[in-house]
Amino acid sequence: MKPLDDNILITKTLGGDVKSFEQIVVRYNVMVYALAYRILKNREEAEEIAQDVFIKIYQSLKSFNMKSKLSTWIYRITYNASINKFKSQKRRIETTEIDRYAEFNNSSLPDAHHELSEKEKQKIINDSILKLPETDRIIITLYYYEELPVKEIAEITGLSAQNIKIKLFRSRQKLYEELKGKVN
Amino acid sequence: MDLDDNNINDFVKQAVKKDSLERPGNEFVPSLMDKINELKSEKDIIISASPIISKSGWFIILLIIISVFAVLFLSNSTTLSFPEYNFSFNNIISTYSSIDIPKVFLVGLSAFVFYFIIQIYVILKKTNNIYT
Numbered sequence: 568m569k570p571l572d573d574n575i576l577i578t579k580t581l582g583g584d585v586k587s588f589e590q591i592v593v594r595y596n597v598m599v600y601a602l603a604y605r606i607l608k609n610r611e612e613a614e615e616i617a618q619d620v621f622i623k624i625y626q627s628l629k630s631f632n633m634k635s636k637l638s639t640w641i642y643r644i645t646y647n648a649s650i651n652k653f654k655s656q657k658r659r660i661e662t663t664e665i666d667r668y669a670e671f672n673n674s675s676l677p678d679a680h681h682e683l684s685e686k687e688k689q690k691i692i693n694d695s696i697l698k699l700p701e702t703d704r705i706i707i708t709l710y711y712y713e714e715l716p717v718k719e720i721a722e723i724t725g726l727s728a729q730n731i732k733i734k735l736f737r738s739r740q741k742l743y744e745e746l747k748g749k750v751n
Numbered sequence: 752m753d754l755d756d757n758n759i760n761d762f763v764k765q766a767v768k769k770d771s772l773e774r775p776g777n778e779f780v781p782s783l784m785d786k787i788n789e790l791k792s793e794k795d796i797i798i799s800a801s802p803i804i805s806k807s808g809w810f811i812i813l814l815i816i817i818s819v820f821a822v823l824f825l826s827n828s829t830t831l832s833f834p835e836y837n838f839s840f841n842n843i844i845s846t847y848s849s850i851d852i853p854k855v856f857l858v859g860l861s862a863f864v865f866y867f868i869i870q871i872y873v874i875l876k877k878t879n880n881i882y883t
Binding site for chain 1: 776
């Protein structure tokens with residue numbers, strides 16, 4: 568069965584059908600949680616933010632402009648909520664510059680001759696992304712995982728398209744430097 | 752070997768996979784939907800709470816007020832008198848039977864008593880509907 572369009576789900580939700588809202592939650596919960604996690608780096612806090620985001624969306628669904636894209640709206644709320652939480656905690660997670668990442672404890676890596684499993688590769692990739700500055704993590708996630716265009720990422724983050732392009736360029740250079748030789 | 756930006760872009764694209772995103776726990780959606788259902792119930796209660804006096808009620812009240820004022824303005828006298836009842840069985844009361852009361856006061860008092868009784872009746876009815 569073809570999944571229902573976002574706008575149909577919104578209309579049904581506004582008509583009192585909670586099951587339709589559940590479909591919206593199922594559709595977007597992974598990305599909302601992942602964005603929150605990639606800013607906060609904490610599972611419990613990310614879940615809490617993700618729940619708050621969906622509750623906020625449910626409560627303000629009436630004010631949503633149907634001409635806009637639901638995903639952009641949801642991701643913008645998630646981004647703002649996560650960044651606000653991050654700032655309010657004043658918990659500046661020390662972002663290890665990947666350029667200086669040579670000090671990484673190589674002993675924790677599997678033997679070079681040992682074939683890395685998919686899971687191990689993914690862990691290395693995710694860990695590398697988490698070492699980027701928080702906004703760059705979100706940009707990389709939205710661009711490569713969600714495959715959003717630069718214009719939409721600019722709308723979500725409130726940054727200019729040019730700024731996004733620069734950050735993307737720098738982030739992928741850092742990721743490449745970090746990942747080359749580890750992940751094929 | 753260093754790559755140009757396009758090749759690096761392809762490298763990163765290949766490296767990241769959507770299914771590798773961090774996922775919330777299995778209980779995330781059910782527990783969220785419980786909260787949403789609670790919110791919906793609260794919202795339903797708020798929606799069902801209609802005003803005590805309905806639109807038609809206000810219309811009737813407006814008609815009564817207009818009628819009262821119409822009577823007031825159409826009448827020539829400024830005071831209303833109690834009818835001359837025979838209170839002879841009680842001389843004390845009979846002395847007050849001819850007291851003149853301003854018409855405006857009498858109308859105001861009657862309206863107040865009328866609205867007070869109506870309100871009590873309507874509120875009791877509403878309260879019974881909510882809690883039974």
